[in-house]
Amino acid sequence: MITPLQSTVHVLQMFAGRHRRGLVAAAVALLGGFGLTAVATVAISPLVPDPGLLPQRVVTESLETKDLTAQLGALAAQELVLTRSTVTRGTDSAEALLSRLGVVDAAAAAFVRNDATARALLAGRGGKMVQARVSADGALESLVARYPAQRSDDARTRFTRLSIERAAGALSARIESVPFEARTRLASGTIRSTLFAATDEAGIPDAVATQISDIFATDIDFHRELKKGDTFHLVYETLTADGEPVTWNDGVGRVLAAEFVTGGRRYQALWFAGSDGRGAYFTPDGRSKRRSFLASPMEFSRVTSTFAMRLHPLTHNWRKHNGIDYGAPMGTPVRVVGDGVVEYAGWRNGYGNIIEVRHAGDRMTVYAHLSRIDVKVGQHVEQGQHIGAVGATGWATGPHLHFEFRVHGVHQDPLAIAKASQTQVLDEASRASFGLALKTAQVRLDIAETLPGRRAAVE
Ligand SMILES: [Zn+2]
The missing domain is CATH 2.70.70.10 (Glucose Permease (Domain IIA))
Incomplete structure (x- = not known):
C-alpha cells in the first residue's frame, strides 16, 4: 500500500531527479501541496534583534474597526479600545510596564504585583512579548504575554502564554503552554571564510549556524577545518507564536535536516523522533548523533x-x-x-x-x-x-x-x-518511518541545493 505521503515523496524524488538545477518556481508550487511552506530565495530571513535592543515603547495602536460611523459613535461614547505592544525589561516594575502599554490602572498594577500567576510577567530577565487592550480611560481590558517555555525540552516546539482578562470587573490570570506554528525553510550556503560569513550571505540566522555546529561537532572542527568552497544545505523551521514572529532565539525552531560537504566528505543529519518519542539527530544509516558528552563546553557562536x-x-x-x-x-x-x-x-x-x-x-x-x-x-x-x-x-x-x-x-x-562516547542505533520498530523521513529530507536537501541563493553565493 502506498500512503499519500509516500506517493508525494515519490513524485518529489522523480521531479528532483529530473531537475536537479534551476527548478525553483515549480518546486515551490509543488512543495505547497506538500504541506511545506518553502521559501524560494534564501536571503530573506529577517534577523530578529535581541529583545533588549527592540524599541522599548509602543509598537502598535489600532482602532477596533467596525465602520466609520460606529467608530465615531464609539469615540463619542468613550468606548475606544487601544491595542498596544511592548517587550518586558528585567528592571520593570508593574507600574513601569503598564505605563509603557498606556495603562493607568492602580488595581491592574496591584494585580500584576500580587497575583501568584500574574507575577510571572515580571519574573526573570525580561524579553517577554506583551500586548494589552486598554480602554480610553486607561483601564486594562486584557493582556497577553508570550515568552520561551520553561522546560528546555520544549523550547523549540512550545512557548508560554500568560493571559490576564477582566470579566465582570475582576481580573484573572492563567498560564498555558502552547505549540508554535512552524514554517519550513530551505537554504544553502558556501564557505568563503567562516561559517558565520556564509550564513550571513545566505540570510540564515545565527541560531541556525549554532545548531549546525552542534549537530556536526564531533565530525567537523568549525574553528579550523572549514575550507573555501565547502557547502551546506539545510532544512529548518521558523516560528510564530499566535501569528506573531517570535523575537527570541532569532525566531528559529529546529534544524530538521542538514548536509555539510567539507574536505571531500559529505556529512548528513536528520532530526527524527523514534518509537520512544524522544527526538535526536541521526545519520542516514540510522545512527544517533546524540553523544553522552558534547565536543565543547562552549557554544560555537559569532563571538x-x-x-x-x-x-x-x-x-x-x-x-x-x-x-x-x-x-x-x-x-x-x-x-x-x-x-x-x-x-x-x-x-x-x-x-x-x-x-x-x-x-x-x-x-x-x-x-x-x-x-x-x-x-x-x-x-x-x-x-x-x-x-x-x-x-x-x-x-x-x-x-x-x-x-x-x-x-x-x-x-x-x-x-x-x-x-x-556511546551512540545509539535506531531500533527495529522505527526503521520504516525513519526510511521515509530520510527520503523526504533527502529530497528537500536536493531542492535546497538548487536554490538561487547558493548559485549566487558560488559565483
Ligand atoms: Zn588551561
Whole structure:
C-alpha cells in the first residue's frame, strides 16, 4: 500500500531527479501541496534583534474597526479600545510596564504585583512579548504575554502564554503552554571564510549556524577545518507564536535536516523522533548523533567562533597542559558537556572559580577561571545546561575557560572522549518511518541545493 505521503515523496524524488538545477518556481508550487511552506530565495530571513535592543515603547495602536460611523459613535461614547505592544525589561516594575502599554490602572498594577500567576510577567530577565487592550480611560481590558517555555525540552516546539482578562470587573490570570506554528525553510550556503560569513550571505540566522555546529561537532572542527568552497544545505523551521514572529532565539525552531560537504566528505543529519518519542539527530544509516558528552563546553557562536582552542602553548599538546583552553570574552556562557552532579563549586588556588562535575563511569569534567558560578554542590545538571561564565580568576593571563576531562582520575583528551562516547542505533520498530523521513529530507536537501541563493553565493 502506498500512503499519500509516500506517493508525494515519490513524485518529489522523480521531479528532483529530473531537475536537479534551476527548478525553483515549480518546486515551490509543488512543495505547497506538500504541506511545506518553502521559501524560494534564501536571503530573506529577517534577523530578529535581541529583545533588549527592540524599541522599548509602543509598537502598535489600532482602532477596533467596525465602520466609520460606529467608530465615531464609539469615540463619542468613550468606548475606544487601544491595542498596544511592548517587550518586558528585567528592571520593570508593574507600574513601569503598564505605563509603557498606556495603562493607568492602580488595581491592574496591584494585580500584576500580587497575583501568584500574574507575577510571572515580571519574573526573570525580561524579553517577554506583551500586548494589552486598554480602554480610553486607561483601564486594562486584557493582556497577553508570550515568552520561551520553561522546560528546555520544549523550547523549540512550545512557548508560554500568560493571559490576564477582566470579566465582570475582576481580573484573572492563567498560564498555558502552547505549540508554535512552524514554517519550513530551505537554504544553502558556501564557505568563503567562516561559517558565520556564509550564513550571513545566505540570510540564515545565527541560531541556525549554532545548531549546525552542534549537530556536526564531533565530525567537523568549525574553528579550523572549514575550507573555501565547502557547502551546506539545510532544512529548518521558523516560528510564530499566535501569528506573531517570535523575537527570541532569532525566531528559529529546529534544524530538521542538514548536509555539510567539507574536505571531500559529505556529512548528513536528520532530526527524527523514534518509537520512544524522544527526538535526536541521526545519520542516514540510522545512527544517533546524540553523544553522552558534547565536543565543547562552549557554544560555537559569532563571538566564540573567532577564538581558536588553545592547547599547551609550548607543546601544542593537551597532555602537558592537562586540558584545553578556550579563549572567549568575559561572561560567555559555559555549559556542562554531559549529565552529572556538581561535586565542587567554589574557589581553588590557580584555578580561580572552578566547577567540577561528576559523570557516570567515574568520569569528571572541570571548568576553571570562571567569572561566575551558577550551580551548587550536589546539584544535578543536564548536558548543555549553563553552569557559569568565562572569566580570568586564579592564574589566568586573560579571559578563557580551562577545561579538563578525567577518567578514573586520569586526564584524557576531551574531544577524543566526545567522539568515542556511546551512540545509539535506531531500533527495529522505527526503521520504516525513519526510511521515509530520510527520503523526504533527502529530497528537500536536493531542492535546497538548487536554490538561487547558493548559485549566487558560488559565483
Ligand atoms: Zn588551561
